Amino acid sequence: MSYETVTLSRDVVGVLIPAGTRVELPEGAEASITQALGGSYTVQMQGHLFRIEGKDADAIGKTPAGVPDIAPDASEDEVEQAVWQQMKTCYDPEIPIDVVELGLIYECRLEPAAESGWRVRIVMTLTAPGCGMGDVLVADVKSKVMQIPGVREAEVELVFDPPWTREMMSEAAQLQAGFM
Secondary structure (H helix, E strand, O other): OEEEEEEOOEEEEEEEOOOEEEEOOOOOOOEEEEEOOOOOOOOEEEEEEEEHHHHHHHHHHOOOOOOOOOOOOOOHHHHHHHHHHHHHEEEOOOOOOEEEEEEEEOEEEEEEEEOOOOEEEEEEOOOOOOOOHHHHHHHHHHHHHHOOOEEEEEEEHHHHHHHOHHHHHHHHHHHOOOOO
């Protein structure tokens, strides 16, 4: 594989993979982009992998992803479809497959919000209970769902029952991961 080498244009916080520890990466450091999916980036620096959030894309010379294009008065079905599309932009930083195709999303419900708009409740899991990136993935799902016009609140519950198995992956994801 060929990776793009970049120089950090400013200090930026990266999340150490797979530990989940936040680390300040210094301006001027050289990194190789190993994954650029869903608006976030996985970079390799000094033998370690770090996840850089999409909002910090400028630090590696990239443009941050825009917000979803949906009418503020969209129907419940349109909002739900947008929620699923947003969750499909959330990737495990080590696996180039989104959380929906991986089968990590167990439930997604929309409810009317107290004032107006929608409250979204999501139940998800991880491929392994001890994954240090769990909090990062949960936060990524929540923040991307919150970008949808009309969504006023998003709650993401992390569960481990039932335990995830590779059979929960879509056929396309199993094929991509080499399980078929």
